Amino acid sequence: MKLIVTVMPKNGVLDPQGKAIEHALGTLGFEGVGEVRTGKVIELELAGSDPAAAKAQAEEMARKLLANTVIESFRVELA
């Protein structure tokens, strides 16, 4: 079963990479670009056939390893 964990900086946490992209897009001539935020995406292949159990397991992985929950939030989706 394939799951996608998306980890983003929480609101209010500085995101210098996002700011750099925002600036670079302006330099390249793209107009109307507002806020840009960057995060990580982790695609996991998990054994088992119960979607709810797999999702719960991926959420535990995110809390324990994939995300720093002090400054990052995460969401888990089935792919």
Add this chain to the structure above:
Amino acid sequence: MKLIVTVMPKNGVLDPQGKAIEHALGTLGFEGVGEVRTGKVIELELAGSDPAAAKAQAEEMARKLLANTVIESFRVELA
């Protein structure tokens, strides 16, 4: 209009960060973990009200700046 650009390494391209996560999850006692791949996610706020135009613009941004299309593939979604 908010768009999400997800950039992943292409199949066959090494992903050492994914391998490290795979190993770390095993060490933490998680079982049944198969392949792990990591990528980037970029959330963009774009002006305009035409979803198709915004998506086309984000795809151009991905080709020109956000993704290295030699080794990475990307997908664009409306948030």
